[in-house]
Amino acid sequence: MILVSLLFAFLAGALHVFIFTMESFTWTRPATWKRFGIASQADAETTRSLAYNQGFYNLFLAMGAFIGVGLVALGGAGTVQNVAGWTLIFSCCGSMLLAAAVLALTGRKYLRAAATQGTTPLLAVVFGLLAVLQ
DSSP states (O other): OHHHHHHHHHHHHHHHHHHHHHHHTSTTSHHHHHHTTOOOHHHHHHTHHHHHHHHHHHHHHHHHHHHHHHHHHHSOTTSHHHHHHHHHHHHHHHHHHHHHHHHHHHOGGGHHHHHHHHHHHHHHHHHHHHHHTO
């Protein structure tokens, strides 16, 4: 269960790095802003600074998940590293999952994006709980 949780936490982090790249670096490219449901190039330019900031939130969550994976992988059961790693995984992946829930509640057109954004952190949390509660 531990390895499965770590794999999904890593994948959740990787997805959020990809989202960071789109929001912070390619936001004004038509392929990106259309993917996010932005109506026009002008709207993409107007929301550019907001997307840039949001992208860094995604990057920081990804970094926390990656560090958590590393700490769990390198720390033995019950060590400070292990506890810190699980804490990071649960808090970062939990935040990713809650953000996906908020996105899903925003409207039906966001359900697919919310499912994409929320599946890997959900699996990381579920398998992580199964691992630590054994």
